[in-house]
Amino acid sequence: MLITAPPIRSRVGSLLENDTDYYKEQWGFGTWSVEIKQPQLQISREYTPLPPNAGSPEKLRLYIRKEKGGEMSNYLWGLKEKGKLGLRGPKLGFELKEGITDVVFLAGGTGIAPALQVAYTLLERRKYEMDQSRPKIRILWANREREELHDENHTGISTTSNISHKIQNPVVKIITELQQKHPGCLKVMYLVDEEGTMINQKLISSAMKRDEKTIQRDTNTSMYSKLLFVSGPEGFVNHFAGPKKWQGGGEQQGGVGGILGNMGITGWKVWKL
Numbered sequence: 001m002l003i004t005a006p007p008i009r010s011r012v013g014s015l016l017e018n019d020t021d022y023y024k025e026q027w028g029f030g031t032w033s034v035e036i037k038q039p040q041l042q043i044s045r046e047y048t049p050l051p052p053n054a055g056s057p058e059k060l061r062l063y064i065r066k067e068k069g070g071e072m073s074n075y076l077w078g079l080k081e082k083g084k085l086g087l088r089g090p091k092l093g094f095e096l097k098e099g100i101t102d103v104v105f106l107a108g109g110t111g112i113a114p115a116l117q118v119a120y121t122l123l124e125r126r127k128y129e130m131d132q133s134r135p136k137i138r139i140l141w142a143n144r145e146r147e148e149l150h151d152e153n154h155t156g157i158s159t160t161s162n163i164s165h166k167i168q169n170p171v172v173k174i175i176t177e178l179q180q181k182h183p184g185c186l187k188v189m190y191l192v193d194e195e196g197t198m199i200n201q202k203l204i205s206s207a208m209k210r211d212e213k214t215i216q217r218d219t220n221t222s223m224y225s226k227l228l229f230v231s232g233p234e235g236f237v238n239h240f241a242g243p244k245k246w247q248g249g250g251e252q253q254g255g256v257g258g259i260l261g262n263m264g265i266t267g268w269k270v271w272k273l
């Protein structure tokens, strides 16, 4: 489900009439989230804004999965139009530094939201001297059911190039728009558990493969130039990159385990979301 909410107003300031690029700082930064508070039960959960609609960049758009038995997600799914909820934040996540050449995203379900934030920030909000300097972004997006993609017209592994325009999924729409604006920069592979198509070592290696152009511009690499994100439910992250660790009262990244650990990846910064 997609929720649209008006901008979060700061406690002291209010939205300037012409300042519609309200989340400019966050979109320039990298990944970020907001906290939603349920007004009656005093519970709150974090959600990841999708890239904004060009016509109304001040509005927050959230992609929310209905969790069986989940308090907040069921509350949100039950909200009527113009229903009220509390919003806190924004809260900054992973900072996208300058000089990024390659990004691979392993995304499970709503874990696609930060992948789109990264793609949008790098392709739409950053300036590049040459078109070739634009980073290459590859997303492997796994869903449990095809229904989550709202795409009845094809089966199996696919890229957006052969997805029918009948698709209603707003996430697929955002992906298609970014691909049309930045040809060759963003590739997405859709995988569906119930159809037996899954992210595996071969697909990950292929997504990480670099073309000639990338190798040539790769002379001034930093440890942040090639990023491999794993984003999704806890089980998904654990399977591909090993568990995060609790340390010093907070959640830390922990070592790289799981499939990526077995692959012995070097030269890429792995980040669990």
Ligand SMILES: Cc1cc2nc3c(=O)[nH]c(=O)nc-3n(C[C@H](O)[C@H](O)[C@H](O)COP(=O)(O)OP(=O)(O)OC[C@H]3O[C@@H](n4cnc5c(N)ncnc54)[C@H](O)[C@@H]3O)c2cc1C
Residues within 6 Å of the ligand: 033, 045, 046, 047, 048, 049, 062, 063, 064, 065, 066, 067, 068, 069, 070, 071, 072, 073, 074, 110, 113
């Ligand atoms: C930074 C960040 C960004 C996020 N972005 C998004 C996003 O963009 N979209 C999105 O959909 N989600 C996102 N999430 C996840 C989101 O914050 C919530 O965790 C999610 O919506 C579930 O919340 P809930 O209140 O519905 O479920 P909860 O009530 O917290 O329950 C979670 C699960 O545990 C089960 N459960 C609950 N209580 C019990 C129990 N006693 N015994 C056994 N099982 C139990 C529930 O059935 C459910 O499946 C994000 C999380 C983080 C940390």
